[in-house]
Amino acid sequence: MDFGLNEIGEILKKSARDFLIAECPKSYIKEMAKDEKGYRPEIWRKMADLGWMGLMFPQKYGGGEGSFLDLVVLLEEMGRACLPGPFFSTVLLGGMTILDAGNEKQKSELLPLIAQGKLIVTMALLEPHSTYSEENIKMEAIDSSDSYMITGTKLFVPDAHVSDYIICAARNKSRLTNKDGISLFLVDTKSPGIKTTLLKTLAGDKQCEVRFEKVKMSRESILGELHRGWPCVQRIIHKAAISKCAEMIGGAQQVLEMTVDYVKQRIQFGRPIGSFQSIQNYCVQMLTDVETSRFITYQAAWKISEGLPYANDVAMAKAWVSDAYRRVVTLGHQCFGGTAYMEDHSLHLYLTRAKAAELAFGDADFHRESLALGMGL
Amino acid sequence: MNFKFTDEEEKLRQKVIDFLRKEVTPEVVAEQQPLYRQFNQWAPLTSRIIRKMGEKGWLVPNWPRKYGGLDMSNTTTFMIHDEMSYFHLPDIFMGALWAGPTLMKYGSEELKNEFLLPLARGEIEFAVSYTEPEAGCDLSNIQMRAIDKGDYFLLNGQKMFTSAASCGRYAWLAARTDIENPKKHRGISMFIVDLKSPGVTIRLMQTIGDWANNEVFYDDVKVPKKYLVGELNRGFYYMMAALEYERMFPVGWWRRIFDDLVAYTKEAKLNGKALGQNTLVRQKLAQLAIELEITRLLYYRIAFLIDKGIAPSYESSMEKLFWGELSQRLSNVGLQVLGLYGQLKQGSKWAPLDGIIERHYRSTICETLAAGTSEIQKNIIAQRGLELPVNY
Numbered sequence: 001m002d003f004g005l006n007e008i009g010e011i012l013k014k015s016a017r018d019f020l021i022a023e024c025p026k027s028y029i030k031e032m033a034k035d036e037k038g039y040r041p042e043i044w045r046k047m048a049d050l051g052w053m054g055l056m057f058p059q060k061y062g063g064g065e066g067s068f069l070d071l072v073v074l075l076e077e078m079g080r081a082c083l084p085g086p087f088f089s090t091v092l093l094g095g096m097t098i099l100d101a102g103n104e105k106q107k108s109e110l111l112p113l114i115a116q117g118k119l120i121v122t123m124a125l126l127e128p129h130s131t132y133s134e135e136n137i138k139m140e141a142i143d144s145s146d147s148y149m150i151t152g153t154k155l156f157v158p159d160a161h162v163s164d165y166i167i168c169a170a171r172n173k174s175r176l177t178n179k180d181g182i183s184l185f186l187v188d189t190k191s192p193g194i195k196t197t198l199l200k201t202l203a204g205d206k207q208c209e210v211r212f213e214k215v216k217m218s219r220e221s222i223l224g225e226l227h228r229g230w231p232c233v234q235r236i237i238h239k240a241a242i243s244k245c246a247e248m249i250g251g252a253q254q255v256l257e258m259t260v261d262y263v264k265q266r267i268q269f270g271r272p273i274g275s276f277q278s279i280q281n282y283c284v285q286m287l288t289d290v291e292t293s294r295f296i297t298y299q300a301a302w303k304i305s306e307g308l309p310y311a312n313d314v315a316m317a318k319a320w321v322s323d324a325y326r327r328v329v330t331l332g333h334q335c336f337g338g339t340a341y342m343e344d345h346s347l348h349l350y351l352t353r354a355k356a357a358e359l360a361f362g363d364a365d366f367h368r369e370s371l372a373l374g375m376g377l
Numbered sequence: 378m379n380f381k382f383t384d385e386e387e388k389l390r391q392k393v394i395d396f397l398r399k400e401v402t403p404e405v406v407a408e409q410q411p412l413y414r415q416f417n418q419w420a421p422l423t424s425r426i427i428r429k430m431g432e433k434g435w436l437v438p439n440w441p442r443k444y445g446g447l448d449m450s451n452t453t454t455f456m457i458h459d460e461m462s463y464f465h466l467p468d469i470f471m472g473a474l475w476a477g478p479t480l481m482k483y484g485s486e487e488l489k490n491e492f493l494l495p496l497a498r499g500e501i502e503f504a505v506s507y508t509e510p511e512a513g514c515d516l517s518n519i520q521m522r523a524i525d526k527g528d529y530f531l532l533n534g535q536k537m538f539t540s541a542a543s544c545g546r547y548a549w550l551a552a553r554t555d556i557e558n559p560k561k562h563r564g565i566s567m568f569i570v571d572l573k574s575p576g577v578t579i580r581l582m583q584t585i586g587d588w589a590n591n592e593v594f595y596d597d598v599k600v601p602k603k604y605l606v607g608e609l610n611r612g613f614y615y616m617m618a619a620l621e622y623e624r625m626f627p628v629g630w631w632r633r634i635f636d637d638l639v640a641y642t643k644e645a646k647l648n649g650k651a652l653g654q655n656t657l658v659r660q661k662l663a664q665l666a667i668e669l670e671i672t673r674l675l676y677y678r679i680a681f682l683i684d685k686g687i688a689p690s691y692e693s694s695m696e697k698l699f700w701g702e703l704s705q706r707l708s709n710v711g712l713q714v715l716g717l718y719g720q721l722k723q724g725s726k727w728a729p730l731d732g733i734i735e736r737h738y739r740s741t742i743c744e745t746l747a748a749g750t751s752e753i754q755k756n757i758i759a760q761r762g763l764e765l766p767v768n769y
Contacts, residue, residue: 001379001380001381001382001452001677001680001681002378002379002681003378003677003678003681004378005378006378009378069378260763260765263765264764264765264766271766271768272766274765274766275765275766275767275768276768277752277755277756277759277768279765280755280756280759280760280763280765281755281759283759283763283765284698284755284758284759284762284763287695287758287762287763288695288698288699288758291675291695292671292674292675292699295671295674295675295678296667296670296671296674298378298380299380299674301378302378302379302380303380315663316666316667316670319663319664319667320667320671365660367663368659368660368663368664368667369656369659369660369663371663371666371667372653372659372660372662372663375639375662375663375666376639376643377639377642377643377653377654377659377662377663
């Protein structure tokens with residue numbers, strides 16, 4: 001067994017950290033939370049120049065041939081920096097889905113553009129009153145002779161307001177009751193009938209309501225097999241959940257470091273508060289949560305990279321990390337006292353992102369139930 | 378990053394599992410049960426299996442061949458003990474796993490030749506003897522005196538909670554050899570003491586977990602000079618180093634209980650419905666599965682560090698802390714899931730899983746106390762893992 005990163009992983013981690021320290025200060029994050037776009041295109045271009053968007057695409061699509069594990073290393077650093085912007089949607093929800101389900105034409109057209117930072121893509125999955133399950137995708141795609149037409153509302157679509165394409169999961173009317181009726185459509189956001197509204201969120205991240213009103217799509221816009229889209233969605237949800245965990249462990253690590261530095265410096269009763277056992281116990285809980293979260297996330301990511309079965313590992317990781325990151329931030333707040341309750345401070349950036357990440361791609365209860373199913377219960 | 382065993386390790390693991398499937402018969406399990414898990418290597422059937430494993434080098438495969446090992450990785454040793462634990466065999470070998478590495482590093486050639494091979498073969502066991510009535514968590518406060526009498530040391534004092542003193546042949550014992558030094562931890566030395574020596578009195582202390590611990594009295598016990606381990610007055614440091622190895626607690630035993638519990642909930646019905654269909658039960662069992670996996674990772678992280686040549690530090694404490702607290706959550710959830718039936722003891726007609734969880738509920742009270750309480754582990758993690766200031 002090897003619990004450490006390999007040399008490439010270490011180099012990637014360091015270069016990502018250096019870049020993000022320089023380009024993504026806390027002032028930028030706070031500014032972008034209020035900015036309508038939510039990111040600055042020049043930083044996006046620099047990230048593309050570093051090869052981040054295409055990190056794990058094959059070389060023939062302009063990618064870096066990296067592994068899923070490499071991507072996880074990068075995402076950990078992004079989570080540490082609270083990097084705003086559509087990287088997660090474009091690479092995980094867009095790029096990975098196209099790589100998974102796309103035909104040769106779609107892959108060779110779109111993936112190089114993503115790798116170059118010229119294309120922003122996202123996925124529209126959830127609908128009002130639904131969660132991450134096949135049965136709850138009700139949006140209809142009506143089949144007419146040469147095209148499909150979709151109508152309905154999708155919610156919590158990340159970065160849809162800046163996306164060039166939305167991969168939309170919809171169901172054919174004739175198959176409305178069947179379990180295997182889901183198809184994935186690659187929708188050009190310039191198509192008539194699409195209305196995107198930004199939702200006001202806890203973390204100031206850009207999640208949208210997307211309304212599709214008789215949006216017409218050609219047959220070529222189907223991604224993958226007709227009516228057989230769900231297994232792909234399932235794989236992407238799993239990978240997205242682990243990618244979310246990666247961001248979360250990066251954030252949790254940063255909160256731990258900030259907190260430990262603070263309690264060593266903050267003097268009360270004539271000594272650092274970090275010498276008090278109550279505070280030490282909180283810090284120990286935080287360290288334990290951070291390290292265990294990292295191991296369980298990396299184990300799942302490693303299995304994905306190695307092509308081993310990973311469903312139960314993903315469920316374990318997302319359930320554990322969802323609870324652990326929230327514990328880490330709330331204990332961090334307790335150690336910081338009133339000072340971090342102020343908006344000037346940066347700890348609350350992690351508080352809100354921890355909660356948003358906890359809810360995304362299944363919270364702890366959701367994944368514990370998946371695991372129970374996986375255990376044959 | 379790599380979360381699997383090497384091919385060589387995996388091959389051996391399969392061999393060990395095949396061996397255990399064959400050898401650990403219901404009679405062996407029955408023999409173990411009234412004694413609880415740790416300190417009963419010497420129950421006859423169990424002892425035979427342990428010795429067979431020892432002969433193959435399986436108890437300490439990381440040791441050199443000349444001392445009875447296989448020159449393999451530490452991960453191999455951790456892995457085999459995890460499997461043994463899953464099969465309800467004793468999983469704590471104080472002599473081989475805790476004292477052994479210290480003995481190998483600091484002991485004289487004579488001591489190594491006398492003890493390492495029998496420890497590796499499972500022929501003898503050490504009773505770790507640090508704790509005293511006034512030296513629990515605060516081990517630097519050891520009072521037992523060892524006075525240099527020329528060709529021997531004269532031992533006087535009392536040890537408490539000496540697990541395995543009744544079945545181990547030797548004590549791995551810390552005693553005070555310097556009372557002048559104001560730094561108390563610099564006046565302690567480590568000895569190997571034959572528990573059959575004149576002047577040793579062992580008194581059983583029955584635990585609430587169905588096994589007996591011991592109180593050991595030493596009255597003018599003569600310990601030959603050669604049984605001083607390493608240097609005089611360095612014992613506290615050896616003890617601390619050994620404690621880091623001591624904190625390797627396999628999760629196999631808990632996983633076995635968990636697997637049995639899960640299997641039970643798939644079959645057993647409450648109000649006409651399988652227990653395992655209840656949402657709350659599913660949530661609790663899934664959470665335990667996750668925490669068992671976390672403990673497994675913390676456990677193998679220690680082996681990974683040792684294999685890389687890094688002495689484990691706070692990492693061992695983290696595993697012990699998580700492991701101990703999980704053992705109590707496991708028994709608590711177990712009893713919650715079993716409801717009223719969970720309280721029934723082994724042998725009772727209505728007892729689910731033959732009362733194992735009822736027993737576990739009592740016995741695991743010890744797991745957050747022995748080998749360093751949870752609070753001590755937290756101190757170590759805070760001070761060594763996070764470099765927070767000491768304040769006591």
